[in-house]
Amino acid sequence: MRKRTTMDDVAQAAGVSKSTVSYVLSGKKSISDEVVAAVHTAIDSLGYTPRISTPKLSKKLKVLSFCIPLHRERDFSQDSYFLPLLDGAYSAAVQAGYELCINPVAIESPVTLDQFFNDLPLFDGIILANLQASHLFREAIHSAGIPYVLNGTPEPDERDSSFYVDVDIVGAAYQASRLLAAKGHKNIYYLEMMDELVQSHGHIEGYKIAHKEADLPWIDANLAHARVNMDECQKLVEGLLSERNDITAFVAANDIMARGVLFALMNAGIPVPGKKAVVGMGGSMTSYNSIPRLTTVDYQPYMNGQTAVKMLIDIIERRRIQPSHVLIPGQLIERDTV
Numbered sequence: 001m002r003k004r005t006t007m008d009d010v011a012q013a014a015g016v017s018k019s020t021v022s023y024v025l026s027g028k029k030s031i032s033d034e035v036v037a038a039v040h041t042a043i044d045s046l047g048y049t050p051r052i053s054t055p056k057l058s059k060k061l062k063v064l065s066f067c068i069p070l071h072r073e074r075d076f077s078q079d080s081y082f083l084p085l086l087d088g089a090y091s092a093a094v095q096a097g098y099e100l101c102i103n104p105v106a107i108e109s110p111v112t113l114d115q116f117f118n119d120l121p122l123f124d125g126i127i128l129a130n131l132q133a134s135h136l137f138r139e140a141i142h143s144a145g146i147p148y149v150l151n152g153t154p155e156p157d158e159r160d161s162s163f164y165v166d167v168d169i170v171g172a173a174y175q176a177s178r179l180l181a182a183k184g185h186k187n188i189y190y191l192e193m194m195d196e197l198v199q200s201h202g203h204i205e206g207y208k209i210a211h212k213e214a215d216l217p218w219i220d221a222n223l224a225h226a227r228v229n230m231d232e233c234q235k236l237v238e239g240l241l242s243e244r245n246d247i248t249a250f251v252a253a254n255d256i257m258a259r260g261v262l263f264a265l266m267n268a269g270i271p272v273p274g275k276k277a278v279v280g281m282g283g284s285m286t287s288y289n290s291i292p293r294l295t296t297v298d299y300q301p302y303m304n305g306q307t308a309v310k311m312l313i314d315i316i317e318r319r320r321i322q323p324s325h326v327l328i329p330g331q332l333i334e335r336d337t338v
Contacts, residue, residue, distance in 0.1 A: 001171045001191045002223045002305055005046045005047060005049075006048075007021050007022065007048070009046055009220055010039065010042045010043055010046060010048050013042035013045065013046060013267065014039045014042040014276075015036060015038065015043070016038065016039065020035060020303070021039055022038050024039045025038075027168065028324070030068060031231055032305070037244050040053070040135060041088050042336050054160075056133065056273050058076060058161040059257060061099060061265060062097060062099065062124050062312075063098065063099045063100075063101060063122060063123055063124055064098050064099070064100050064101070064123060064124060064125050064126065064127065064312060065100075065101045065103050065125075065126045065127070066086060066089050066100060066101070066102050066103065066126075066127045066150075066151075066305075066308065067103045067116065067126055067128050067129065068102075068103065068104045068105065068129045068130055068132065069105050069107050069128075069129075069130050069136075069137055070104055070105065070106055070107065074087060079101070079261045080212040080284040080285040080286055081255075081282050081283075081284040081301050082299075082301075083284075083285070084284075084301040084302040084305070085151075085301035085302070085304055086102055086303040086305060087302060087305065088302035088303060088304065088305030088306040088307075088309075089299065089305035089306065089308060090129065090305075091302075091305075092304060092305070092307075092309035092310050092313075093309050093313075094305040096309070096310075097312050098124070098309075098313065100232075100309070101123070103116060103219075106110065107135075107136075113136075116137075118221070120140065120141065120144045120146060121144070123146060123318055124146075125146060125147040125148060125149075125312045125313070125315065125316045126141055126145065126146055126147075126148040126149075127148070127149050127150075127151050127309065127312055128141065128148055128149070128151065128154055129150075129151040129152050130152065131150055131151075131152040131153060131154055131155075131198070138150075146316040147221070147312060147316050147333065148163070148312070149163045149164060149165060149308050149311050149312045150162055150163065150164035150165070150166075150307075151164070151165055151166075151304070151308045152164070152166055152199070153169060153198045153199045153202060153238060154166075154198070155198060155216055156198075159325065160323065160326070161311075161323050161324050162323055163311060163315060163320070163325065164325045164326075165304060165307045165308040165311060165325065165326050165328065166325065166326075166327055166328070167299045167300075167304065167327065167328050167329075167330060168208070168327040168328065168329050168330060168335070169202035169203055169206065169330075170202045170203075170206040171206060171329060171330055172203075172206065172281055172297040172299065172330030173202065173203035173205070173206025173207050173210075173251075173253075173281070173297075174202070174206035174207070174210045174259075175206075175297050175330055175332045176206075176207075176251045176279045176280075176281060176297050176332075177190075177206065177207045177210035177211065177251060177286070178210040178213070178214065179279060179295070179332060179334070179338065180249045180251065180277060180279060180338065181210055181211070181213075181214035181216055181217070182214075183249075183277065183338060185249040185277060186216060186248070187219075187222070187246050187247055187248050187249070188216075188222065188247075188248070188249045188250070188251060189222045189223075189231055189240070189247045189250050189251070190203075190204075190207055190222060190223045190224070190226075190250075190253075191222065191224055191226060191236070191237070191250060191251070191252045191253065191257055191258075191261060192204065192226070192253045193225065193226070193227075193228060193253045193254065193257075194225050194227060199253075200225065203253050204223070207251070210291070220265045224236060224240075226257065228253075228254045228256055229256070229257075229260070229305070230257070230259050230260040230263070231256040231260065231299050232250045232260065233234070233252065233256075233258075233260030233261060233264075234260035234261070234263045234264045234267075235260075235264075235266075236260075237250070237260065237261050237264035238264045238268070241265075241268050245293065247276070248275075248276070248277065249276060249279070249338075250276065250278045250279070251278075251279050251280075251281075252278070252279070252280045252281070253281055253289045254280065254281060254282050254293060254310075255280040255281065255282040255283070255284050255286040255290075255296055256282075256284075256286055257269050257280070257296070258278055258279070258280030258281075258286075258287070258290075258294055258296070259280075259290055260315045261278050262278055262290060262292075262294070262337070265278070272292060272336075272337050273337055275294075275296075276338060277338040278295070278337040278338070279294075279295045279296065279297070279337065279338060280293065280294050280296040280297075281296060281297045281299070281330070282296060282297075282298075282299050282301075283296050283297065283298025283299050283301070283331070283333065284301070285298065285331075287333070287335070288335075290333070292336035292337050293335040293337070294335060294336075294337050295330050295332075295333065295334050295337045295338045296333055296337070297329055297331065297333070298330060298331040298332075298333050299328065299329040300328050300329075300330075300331060303328055304328050307326050307328065309310045309316050311324075311326065
């Protein structure tokens, strides 16, 4: 087997020192043109290939994961609420010297599930969103002993034992309903998310508090549950309009759902505002970009993401020990639909 050509061989052939060859290759020191030419001639004639070295990291890379478990029919890229949420999380991570990986994981895909579980040892901490779809993930993360923070509304029996950041969903729903009641609406229709979602029950609690304070009766027939899907909500409201004309205002549990309400009213030739009023929740860019611009209760997703990362880093760095939570207040933004 032919002996590998070394830097010493090049130095000897060029009539220079080994350090001079190194300087020529690295460019770290100015060398005369004649010496550079001699070194390169020796390299070419000997067929020398420098060894590639990997620089050693001065410190361990610190990595967080923002994990979003998703069912097949839900794509987080379609909901602009996630964009400022992740932006806030990334900003807080970078400022603290951490990297942030975004991990949307399809629950029905064994490949992506296995990939996430296999990658768990890479992460110093995890933020876990979409809690209604995340029990499997929580068990795996807990078993791996990795610090984590829930982003969303945990089940009632999990709240005292969890680290979590959530929106004050009861307060947000209360603000939406109270605004319409204050403007004189007495027959408000509520388009809520699916009944099995914990957040849905929090919203209904907030609506009912507003009704009680305004001395408005709660009407069960004025509540419907739907998926967070614009087309589905549009069809639901179109059917409602064909049967009833007594509804004067709508509250939708998500801005995407509220856009479905607006499209239904627009197709029916019903002016908003004027004949009907609409309030959404979430505060995503969807609310600002709609025509008319949507009145909404802003969940402040950027602050939400920042707060979740800061809590997680506090846990990792042992500044926070006891299970605890932070509720982000909703911020009512009145625009053109009330």
